[in-house]
Amino acid sequence: MSSTKVKALVIGAKDFKEKDKLVDLFTLEEGKMTVSMKGVRGEKAKLKFAKEVFCFGEYVLENTKGMNVVSQVEIIDNFFGLTNDIDKFYEASSMIDIVRKTVTTQANPQLFIELLKALKTLCYDNVRNLYVLDKFLVNIFKAMGYSFLTNKCSSCGADLSEIRYFNLAVGEIVCPSCKNASCISISPAAFSALKILDQADYDKLASVKLSPSSEVEAYHLLEKNFEWRTGGRFVSALI
Numbered sequence: 053m054s055s056t057k058v059k060a061l062v063i064g065a066k067d068f069k070e071k072d073k074l075v076d077l078f079t080l081e082e083g084k085m086t087v088s089m090k091g092v093r094g095e096k097a098k099l100k101f102a103k104e105v106f107c108f109g110e111y112v113l114e115n116t117k118g119m120n121v122v123s124q125v126e127i128i129d130n131f132f133g134l135t136n137d138i139d140k141f142y143e144a145s146s147m148i149d150i151v152r153k154t155v156t157t158q159a160n161p162q163l164f165i166e167l168l169k170a171l172k173t174l175c176y177d178n179v180r181n182l183y184v185l186d187k188f189l190v191n192i193f194k195a196m197g198y199s200f201l202t203n204k205c206s207s208c209g210a211d212l213s214e215i216r217y218f219n220l221a222v223g224e225i226v227c228p229s230c231k232n233a234s235c236i237s238i239s240p241a242a243f244s245a246l247k248i249l250d251q252a253d254y255d256k257l258a259s260v261k262l263s264p265s266s267e268v269e270a271y272h273l274l275e276k277n278f279e280w281r282t283g284g285r286f287v288s289a290l291i
């Protein structure tokens with residue numbers, strides 16, 4: 053029996069057998085892993101908090117019969133404030149869903165750190181919740197290699213003035229002459245809202261203020277872009 057220790061955040065869980073759970077972990081070391089937690093649905097179970105979504109800690113895994121069984125957990129933060137506040141909960145659930153649709157069994161330290169930063173900001177800072185999700189998406193697209201906040205058309209290189217289009221097929225910004233059927237227009241206000249969100253670090257988001265119409269447009273653009281980039285929708289934070 054070999055044991056390993058991973059830094060991980062719980063991104064999903066389902067009931068298994070009488071009192072067990074099969075828990076999906078997003079680990080720093082190995083990407084997504086499904087592990088078994090024995091007896092954790094019992095009221096008095098020692099590890100019952102470690103099975104909850106958003107729980108972040110060091111999980112010790114024992115490999116028995118090809119299955120990773122959690123033997124010990126040192127909780128670093130369970131982000132209780134996210135389950136306690138319905139608005140924060142929706143934003144955080146969107147992020148978890150985005151991660152579930154993005155992670156593989158390959159380590160992705162950049163995404164891991166990004167998720168922790170975003171959850172921390174959402175949980176502890178006095179921010180407009182939607183901006184944390186926006187920022188998280190902007191950074192994910194950047195990490196995927198899309199630079200869509202440029203001042204030049206990605207297709208012909210022309211300088212962009214006030215009129216810009218977002219080409220969903222390629223995830224980049226184009227000029228009116230390069231616009232095609234897969235383009236949607238993006239208003240100057242929404243473009244500058246995205247730029248502001250891009251440039252503000254998570255710890256500065258509390259001081260960001262955007263106009264209501266530009267923030268809705270910016271969010272919908274990010275949401276659509278995610279769908280085009282990954283082929284799936286995430287559970288929306290706007291209901």
Ligand SMILES: [Zn+2]
Pocket residue numbers: 205206207208209210226227228229230
């Ligand atoms: Zn162009």
